[in-house]
Amino acid sequence: MKKTLTEKIFSKKLGRDVSAGETILCDVDLIMSHDTTTPLAIQSFEKLQMDKLHADKVVIVFDHIVPAPHPAGAELHKSVYAFAEKYGIQRVHYGEGISHQIMAEKGYLTPGSVLVGADSHTCTAGAFAMFGTGMGSTDIAVAWATGQTWFRVPETIRINIRGTLPQHTSSKDLILTITKEVGTIGAAYKALEFGGPTVDAFEMPDRMTLSNLAIEMGGKTGLIASDGKTIDYLKSRTNETLEELHPDPEANYEKILELDADNISPQVAAPHGLEKTVDVQELKGIKIDQVFFGTCTNGRVEDFQILADIIKGRQVARKMRLVCTPASKEIYLQMIERGIAQTILESGGVITNVGCGPCIGRHQGVLGDGERCLSTMNRNFQGRMGSPNSEIFVSSPAVAAVTALAGEIADPREM
């Protein structure tokens, strides 16, 4: 049987051939949750008449509202800490970064294994050939108690990318283009699999940006084969055995999309959905109040390097708020070492502590009525960053950087 990456992973887990369409019970390798989804999982777990908790599989990352912006948040955090202590959960990370970035940096992601996470962007782990998928808090509580969950093994949409990205474009423009093509519900109940020479040439940060947006197409996960680059990234971070995992040639794909990276141009998603993605030229000149640079999509040092290269020696536009939130402490330290942090501050930007920042509209750059934000994030639902009467545009780091300077949506090709 020729297998997709998804079928390979589940066949290995169950020790038999598993095909798309089957519903299976499966042991999970890791169970991740964060500071705002863990409290509900604790509530469900405590209602279960089961004493055991598979602490060795659990990772808890405090990233959504860290440090707590109000007493209610502080109470949630206290309850999570108390629970982790009670059950001897060792892998608890506070203020170190966004869960999806921490999972990679700490070497918790292992090709061929299965991760469930109480956050929709758990699909980011797919970049490491790990079947990572988001679930709700009660599913996470059940996984804590049983070490298992049920899955409907998804069909796969394969996306082959060849060619080289033109100057001033990036993996974000590529995945926004793919999202426009597939549609925001086009991959519902399905896995995405990204491959081809362009993806092979990408380093892990660009691969993570691709996988991160799988859920924005409704996908369960966004898998990429593991290769030498995957192993190089992980080997200094883990003692686990790391394997190259590739799909079989001529595996049974539901659909195959072919893309040429040479044709990609800078993209911007207009409010209030990624289906409203267009070439930056169509939105050029729209006034922007805030540029938010960060998130699990584009909050890595490579992204901030693009920002620094563009804004160095210049000032952000008058009344523009440039809010920068590094995705992790490791990234923040690299930003300091490389002088990126200094450039941002000298150019009039703000650097917040690491984490999700204002992406979920709870602190550090919340939007007021009628305000417009352009962000490197992955989701621009109405009201996500604050007022329901605010607007979010989504773009690549390069578009975000030139927009911060111009005070209006700008095209990096015209710098």
Place this chain on the structure above:
Amino acid sequence: MGRAWVFGDNVNTDIITPGRYNLTTDPKEMAKYCFCEVRPDFPEQVKEGDFVVAGEHFGSGSSRESAALAIHASGIKAVIAPSFARIFYRNAINVGLLPIMAPTGSIKDGDEFSLDLENSLLHNKTQATEIVTQPLPAFMLNIQKAGGIVAYLNANGGRLPEMG
């Protein structure tokens, strides 16, 4: 019998329970903000046994379980939509809310109807029509009937259901 609260396509989790209100683990509190921005009358006027009716891909976006919990705690028995976002779908089953797949284009806001789970039928009393629904897989129906996954596990010695 219950009335239909009709919404459009791609109703996302930020519409169901906006992120900035997600600071409680009490479903009754969550219900106070359910659909508060697009249907401010919903939290006040929804009645036990009413139905949420929507278009494609209901519940897209975040994994937040508050979306399913808030709808359930509002007294809604079932959400009827042609398709669901998968995380919301699982969350609904887990908390005891029925996610029913059916074509909903003909249903008007305020229509009174009842759900016949056994026969996979929706009776629209207002329009005097019937809509055929997609049956839930047996194991999901068993979880939902138990009142959600926690109650199911407690009644079954902590064992997840057999698949098939």
